[in-house]
Amino acid sequence: MECIVKFDVIHDHEVKALRGLVFVEDGKAPTTEQLEEMFKDMKYEVTADRGDSLRFMPTQSPAPFQHIRIKELDTGDKKFTEDRDLKGILSNLLPTSNRPI
Template identity: 70%
Template sequence: MECIVKFDVVHGQDVKSLRGLVFVDGHALPTTEQLTEMFKDMKYEVTPDRTEPMRFTPVQPSAGYDHIRIRELDTGEKKYTEDRDLKNIVSNLMPNPNRPI
């Protein structure tokens, strides 16, 4: 089965929206390794971000982009979309060492 990956490549204030394709077993979502390989095929050498599961950062510091963020994973029957409102609420509730309590 195929999974359409919709993602944004962030260049400072500029954002380029792109799509990629990953083949998965059944109706499963792609693994991090499959997504990394898809980006590699598209000439984006990235590594997954440890703090955000749908964000990938460039391997080379001299890359022409800041990061890649996956917006949507669509297998045709199942669709994963990041809920940014929920993410903002949770991030505001999490302790931040740079923000006074």
């Protein structure tokens, strides 16, 4: 099954919206390794960010871009789209240390 990956390449002064294609098993999302391989085929040498599974950091230094951010995974059945507004609201509501609310 095909999975269309919509992502942004973040540069210093611009953002490029691009798409890629990954083949996955029915009902499954692409793995981190599959996404890294797709980016490698597109000449982006990256590795997944440990703190954020939707962000990929360049492995080369200096890199021509800051990072890559996945916006959407579309397999035709169900779509994953990150809700950045909701994520921002939740991060402001959650405590940043072990203090009671």
